[in-house]
Amino acid sequence: MTDFGIARALHLVMVVLWIGGVGMVTTVLLPGIRRAYPPRERFGAFHAIEARFARQARWTTALAGLSGLYMTWRIDAWDWFASAPFWWMHAMVLTWLVFTVMLFIAEPFFLDRLLERRAVRDPVATYRLVERLHWVLLTLSLITVAGAAAGVAGINLAGF
Numbered sequence: 001m002t003d004f005g006i007a008r009a010l011h012l013v014m015v016v017l018w019i020g021g022v023g024m025v026t027t028v029l030l031p032g033i034r035r036a037y038p039p040r041e042r043f044g045a046f047h048a049i050e051a052r053f054a055r056q057a058r059w060t061t062a063l064a065g066l067s068g069l070y071m072t073w074r075i076d077a078w079d080w081f082a083s084a085p086f087w088w089m090h091a092m093v094l095t096w097l098v099f100t101v102m103l104f105i106a107e108p109f110f111l112d113r114l115l116e117r118r119a120v121r122d123p124v125a126t127y128r129l130v131e132r133l134h135w136v137l138l139t140l141s142l143i144t145v146a147g148a149a150a151g152v153a154g155i156n157l158a159g160f
């Protein structure tokens, strides 16, 4: 089971890098730029810095997903998906799917351009929307991390 241990370590390191980055962007970078820049410059400043994290988030998300799938296959845990106390397995897949769609489809193909155009029209509301979106993603991610970390120890944080 050495391979399982390696996959688990890789999974956690990728999750730390990826979700830790989302936490940093949400709680430090976005409010910091809001305070430091006038409304019209905020979105551009955020985009310039965040583009580098988006690249990092793409490969950490991909490796977290691959290592997660490998573990599921390796211990034949597919039936966990049919059991309510393993809700955190669904939460992991959902979180992964949401980020994968955002990072690989929505952002490069239309979301970035849409937000850029909206930021020209209404910079304050657009920046607020970007901040809210990050809070939603961070909250979902942290619930998932907490549920999974407790879940592998046999504790169901949802209480059912």
Ligand code: HEM
Pocket: 008, 011, 012, 015, 019, 064, 065, 066, 067, 068, 069, 071, 072, 077, 092, 093, 095, 096, 141, 142, 144, 145, 146, 148, 149, 152
């Ligand atoms: C396709 C997506 C994913 C799959 C298939 C998957 C699969 C797994 C599996 C099977 C385990 C249990 C390993 C064990 O029994 O020790 C696990 C653990 C874990 N996963 Fe995921 N995962 C995925 C995505 C995610 C995401 C998106 C997050 C975070 C937001 C995450 C966070 C965790 C955490 C914190 C653990 C607990 C590790 C530990 O405490 O040992 N996973 N994952």
